[in-house]
Amino acid sequence: MIAATVQDKLGLGIDLGTANLLVFLERKGIIFDEPAVIAFDRESGKIVAAGEDAHRMLGKVHDKISVVKPLRNGVISDMRAAKALLNYVLGKIENLTEKDLSKTTCVICCPSEVTKIERDVMIDLAMKMKITDVFIEEEIKSGALGSGVDIFKSKGVMVVDIGGGTTDVGVISFGDIVLSRTIRRAGSFMDDEITKYVKKTQNVEIGELTSEKMKIELGDLQVEAKNVINRYAGRDMVKGIPKWVMLSTHEVQAVLTPVFDEIIKLVTGVLKDTPPELSADIYKHGILLTGGCSMIRGVEQYFQDRIQVPVKVVHNPLTCVVEGTKYLLKNRGDYLVNPLQL
Amino acid sequence: MAITIRKQSKKDTKSPVGKNIGIDLGTANILVYVEGEGIMTNEPSVIAFDYETNDVLATGKMAASMIGKGHHGIKIVSPLTQGVISDIEATKKLIEISLHRVENIHLDISSSTLLLCCPSEVTQLERDSFMDLGAKLGVKDVFIEQEIKAGAIGSGLDIFSSNGSMIIDIGGGSTDIGVLSLGDIVVSGSTRIAGNYFDGEIMDHLQYKHGLLIGKKTAERIKVEIGSLRSKIKEPRETWASGRDVVTGLPKKITVNETEIRDVLIKPFESIATMILKVLQSTPSELSSDIIVNGIYVSGGGAMIDGVDEFFHNRIGMDFHLSRRPLTAVVDGTKLLLKNRGSYFVKPTD
Numbered sequence: 001m002i003a004a005t006v007q008d009k010l011g012l013g014i015d016l017g018t019a020n021l022l023v024f025l026e027r028k029g030i031i032f033d034e035p036a037v038i039a040f041d042r043e044s045g046k047i048v049a050a051g052e053d054a055h056r057m058l059g060k061v062h063d064k065i066s067v068v069k070p071l072r073n074g075v076i077s078d079m080r081a082a083k084a085l086l087n088y089v090l091g092k093i094e095n096l097t098e099k100d101l102s103k104t105t106c107v108i109c110c111p112s113e114v115t116k117i118e119r120d121v122m123i124d125l126a127m128k129m130k131i132t133d134v135f136i137e138e139e140i141k142s143g144a145l146g147s148g149v150d151i152f153k154s155k156g157v158m159v160v161d162i163g164g165g166t167t168d169v170g171v172i173s174f175g176d177i178v179l180s181r182t183i184r185r186a187g188s189f190m191d192d193e194i195t196k197y198v199k200k201t202q203n204v205e206i207g208e209l210t211s212e213k214m215k216i217e218l219g220d221l222q223v224e225a226k227n228v229i230n231r232y233a234g235r236d237m238v239k240g241i242p243k244w245v246m247l248s249t250h251e252v253q254a255v256l257t258p259v260f261d262e263i264i265k266l267v268t269g270v271l272k273d274t275p276p277e278l279s280a281d282i283y284k285h286g287i288l289l290t291g292g293c294s295m296i297r298g299v300e301q302y303f304q305d306r307i308q309v310p311v312k313v314v315h316n317p318l319t320c321v322v323e324g325t326k327y328l329l330k331n332r333g334d335y336l337v338n339p340l341q342l
Numbered sequence: 343m344a345i346t347i348r349k350q351s352k353k354d355t356k357s358p359v360g361k362n363i364g365i366d367l368g369t370a371n372i373l374v375y376v377e378g379e380g381i382m383t384n385e386p387s388v389i390a391f392d393y394e395t396n397d398v399l400a401t402g403k404m405a406a407s408m409i410g411k412g413h414h415g416i417k418i419v420s421p422l423t424q425g426v427i428s429d430i431e432a433t434k435k436l437i438e439i440s441l442h443r444v445e446n447i448h449l450d451i452s453s454s455t456l457l458l459c460c461p462s463e464v465t466q467l468e469r470d471s472f473m474d475l476g477a478k479l480g481v482k483d484v485f486i487e488q489e490i491k492a493g494a495i496g497s498g499l500d501i502f503s504s505n506g507s508m509i510i511d512i513g514g515g516s517t518d519i520g521v522l523s524l525g526d527i528v529v530s531g532s533t534r535i536a537g538n539y540f541d542g543e544i545m546d547h548l549q550y551k552h553g554l555l556i557g558k559k560t561a562e563r564i565k566v567e568i569g570s571l572r573s574k575i576k577e578p579r580e581t582w583a584s585g586r587d588v589v590t591g592l593p594k595k596i597t598v599n600e601t602e603i604r605d606v607l608i609k610p611f612e613s614i615a616t617m618i619l620k621v622l623q624s625t626p627s628e629l630s631s632d633i634i635v636n637g638i639y640v641s642g643g644g645a646m647i648d649g650v651d652e653f654f655h656n657r658i659g660m661d662f663h664l665s666r667r668p669l670t671a672v673v674d675g676t677k678l679l680l681k682n683r684g685s686y687f688v689k690p691t692d
Contacts, residue, residue, distance in 0.1 A: 055499040056504040061626030064686060144673025207628030233631030241658060242634035 010104040012131070015121070015139070016082070018071045018100065019164025019187055019292060021051070022322035023089050028330060030322055032089045038081050039067045050088045051191050059207040070254055072164035073184045074111040075118040076125065080152040083128050098130055105332075106131045106323050107137045111166040112181035125342020137328050139163070139321050140170040145339075146324030147314035154278065156278030160267060160303075161321070162293035164188050167263050169270045169280065173278055175335030181270050185262050187293050190215055190255070197255045204245045206234035215296070218252040221260065222298035225249050234296040235286055241342070264306050271307070286310030360453030363481075364676025365437065366470075366489065367458060369422045369585065370514025370537055370643060372402075374440045374674035375450065377492035377680065381673055383440040389432050392419045401439050410557035424534045425461035425516035426468040427475060434478045455683075456481040457676050459489040461516040463532035487685060489513070491527060492675030493641050497665040500549055501525055502686070506629035507636055509665075510618060511656075511672070512644025514538050517614050519621045521629055525686030528629060531621040535610045537643050540565055547606045548583060558587035565647070568600045569607060573647035573656065575600050615657040622658075639662030641671040 013025035021036040030208055034051030041048050043063060048065055049057060057067050070082035090096060091119060108122045119136050126134040140159040151157055152175040162167045163207050164187040170180030191211040198206050198214075206214075210232050217230055229248045236243040267287070271279065294317045303311040324338050330339035363375035372387040385402030385624060392399055393415050400408065405418060412418050421432035441449065457478070460473045476484030494501050494509045499522070501507060506523040516538040520530040541561040545583075548554045559628065560583055567580045578600040587594040618638075638660055640650055647670075651662040665671045 022408040057524060058524045059626050060504050060528070060632070061507055062522075062524065062528040062686070063527055064531075065524060205627040205630075207626065207631065208630055209628055233634040235622075235625065235627040235630035238579060240620065240625075242625075242660060244634065 009327035010100055012106040013102050013109075013142075013322055013329055014070060014086070014106065015078070015109045015322040016141070017071070017139075017164050017321075018074055018166070019153075019336075020083060020318065021089070022319060023086075024322045025093065025326050026326070028093075031093060031318060033322075034070055035133050036085065037067060038083070038085045038088070039065050040081075042066050047084055047088055048062055048084055054301060055160075055271075056209075057284065058209055062214060063198070064163050071165060074163070074182070075114055078119050080122065081127065083123055086125065086129055091262055100134055101130045106130050106135075107142075107328050107332075108134065108136050109142050109321050109325065110136055111163075111182045112138050112140060112177070112180035114170045114171055131327060135332060137325075138168070138170065138177055138180060139179060139180070140290075141172060142324030142328055143314075143321045144172055144185045144288060144324065146320035146322065146329045147290060147316060149288065150338075152335070155285065156274070156281035158267075158270070158274075158282045158287045160287055160290040160291075162186050162263065162289070164292060167266065167291070167293075169263075170269050171270065171274050171282065173281075176337065177271060178275070178278060179273055183262065183266050185259055186291070187212075189214070189316055190259050190293065191289050193255050193259060194252065197251070198234065198247065201251075202245055203237045204234040204243050205237055206232065206245065210234060214252060215249055215256075218249045219256060219296040220249050220253060220298055221256065221296060223300040223301075225253060225298065260302060261301075264303065267303075267307060271309075283309055286312050289313045289318045292318055346589055348619070358448040358450035360450050362455045362457070362680040363441070363451075364492075364656050364673060364680050365479060365622050366672040366676065367422060367427075367433070367437075367460075368489075368513050368672075369425055371669065372436060372440060373670060374437070375405040375673045375676050376676075378390065381670060383443060384670065384673075385440075387420060387436060387441075388438045389421060391432075393417050393489040398435055398439065401436055406559075407452075409559050422515060424531075424538075425536075426464055427471045430471060430475055430478065433475055436516065437475075437479060441612065444545065449468075452480045452482065454481055454484040455680060456485075456632045456646070457680050458477075458486050459672055460486055460678065461513075461532050461587065462488050462490055462518045462527070467505070468508060487676075487679050488520070488527060488530070489520070489672050490518045490530060490677055491522065491667075493518075493561070494520070494522050494639070494673035494675065494680050496667075496673065496675030497639050497641050499639060505636065506625075506631045506632035507555065507562075507639070508621075508625075509639045509641060510614075510648075511642040512536055512640065513616065513642045517617065517642075517644065519618055521625050521633070523619065523629055523632070528626065529621050529624050531617050533611050533614065533617045535617075537565075539610055540569070540607060540644075542600070543606050543610060544603065547602075548596075548598070549588060552583075552594060552598075552618050553588040553600075554583065554585045554594055556583055556590055560585060563600060564603060568598070568603055570604045570648040571601050571607060571653035573652070574606070608653075611650075611653055615654060618658060634660060639665055640662050641665035641668045643669060 013024035015022040023032040035055035037054040041050040041055040068081040158174045171178045194211045327339040331337035346489045364375040366373040374383040385573040386406035388405040390399040390405040420431040496506045499507045501522040511518045517536045584595040
């Protein structure tokens with residue numbers, strides 16, 4: 001608390017993703033790393049659960065509870081829920097008063113290609129929390145910083161962030177983004193594809209949690225992937241009764257491949273538009289892969305085989321974005337100031 | 343009866359206190375739980391009145407043994423039909439007497455909390471009649487919960503976790519089916535095909551097949567003694583049935599065997615199975631996957647018919663488990679529901 005008096009501005013970094021919400025508080029570290037899900041009591045509007053607990057409720061609640069994912073496709077779709085979720089997280093911090101919040105500097109990370117309105121919504125959100133000093137940064141920039149890459153040199157770095165709602169691809173040089181693109185093909189899209197596939201081939205309906213589990217357990221992009229067959233449960237579409245489903249690694253691979261191919265198309269598109277001087281850098285240093293979906297086995301090899309550029313998954317794919325906010329808070333996203341040297 | 347109790351409590355130094363009371367008011371049986379006392383009453387919900395003076399002659403087992411045997415001076419009432427209250431005055435009397443049965447109980451009804459259990463699909467009017475009953479008993483603090491919820495808790499299921507569970511309660515007047523998760527009901531269904539309906543089917547069968555008119559009590563006895571749903575019966579059990587011959591009008595006694603009764607029971611159980619399928623169809627898929635892992639629990643008097651689990655397993659194809667104490671599951675559940683007042687927020691662990 002002594003430190004707080006010396007430097008009485010609090011820094012808050014928020015990675016508000018479709019799948020997970022991560023919050024970084026200066027001098028405290030990452031204080032929240034849980035799914036971005038919140039559950040309300042319908043009658044009173046009170047929060048029943050948030051984060052991990054609420055995530056477990058998805059698709060399982062009775063009509064007295066409503067479970068909400070405040071973000072869809074990388075942008076806020078339910079303002080009230082987003083605010084409640086952030087309030088819940090900030091409420092967990094001890095000794096935090098409203099006065100502290102008004103002195104807080106806050107950085108929120110968002111996907112690359114969001115509209116002005118969608119960005120404003122993010123700022124609005126922070127304003128509603130009584131935080132006055134807010135700025136928005138792109139997730140890839142923060143992700144690159146968080147994975148320990150010095151982006152403030154005259155060296156081009158390419159980042160591919162495959163998150164929950166969006167996949168962002170960008171080239172960074174001299175501390176800021178040269179060009180970036182986004183598609184809304186990422187983790188939850190893959191889950192949906194798996195759900196559709198199971199529905200089509202086996203006539204069984206599965207829930208969100210199950211399809212996510214399938215992706216995590218069976219997702220494998222290696223050419224010679226070991227074929228594992230796992231058993232999952234869902235609901236028979238015809239008879240309506242619960243039914244077991246057998247799903248193999250090869251089937252999941254067949255579902256995931258088209259999605260990844262689209263991502264690769266985006267990456268090559270970005271590479272095509274990259275200035276040649278930077279292309280050379282990228283060819284030398286390779287592409288950085290971040291985000292939850294880069295944890296699928298064999299992603300590195302899959303990209304390398306198709307793009308012919310070395311690809312590396314960062315050591316902290318899930319937390320690198322929020323870790324990057326640590327540096328962004330120091331220089332407020334200014335490319336002239338290298339926060340790594342501060 | 344009631345008067346003597348009041349005198350007693352006055353004599354005692356202890357003044358009556360309000361307690362938590364849970365009542366499973368079933369068509370067939372009434373069970374009363376009082377906090378700190380346990381299950382005080384577990385008897386048929388039947389009451390016998392004197393026709394002229396309207397005095398209570400007998401309740402519970404005594405009154406049940408009078409069914410079909412009373413004369414003009416006695417009026418025998420089952421205050422509940424098909425799971426809901428049909429005679430509120432009689433119900434009130436029945437509960438009052440049940441509460442006063444145990445001596446030395448310092449119970450002040452008006453300051454107690456009363457929990458009444460009702461079937462899943464009752465209309466608002468029917469629900470209101472339960473509230474009225476509470477008001478008539480002089481209890482200010484009354485709340486109503488669905489039987490299926492109490493039954494699930496009483497069967498030992500942890501309904502407060504996000505792990506979904508399914509339970510079927512085959513009672514006397516209604517069969518309730520429910521899928522529960524996070525402390526409340528997600529999907530439920532109810533059908534009035536239950537114990538009493540089975541009895542009726544057995545009566546009809548004997549009348550058409552053997553030309554024998556039997557009473558409700560005999561039909562129930564046959565169901566309890568040799569009722570079965572097994573697909574293969576090795577040595578059919580037998581029992582006797584006596585009644586009146588339809589043609590001659592004379593008393594007659596015949597023997598019936600298990601296979602015959604099974605064929606009668608299969609039909610109503612088929613429709614219960616259809617109802618279960620219906621509920622499963624409207625269950626969210628995430629819960630479906632929990633149910634296939636955990637299996638389905640069966641409670642209520644109907645769970646005591648031989649081979650119920652096997653029958654449902656053959657029809658629906660999931661694991662069916664029988665509740666350990668099928669008859670008292672609901673009232674056991676009220677014990678916990680009284681602690682959290684039915685709120686799904688609060689987990690009433692001990």
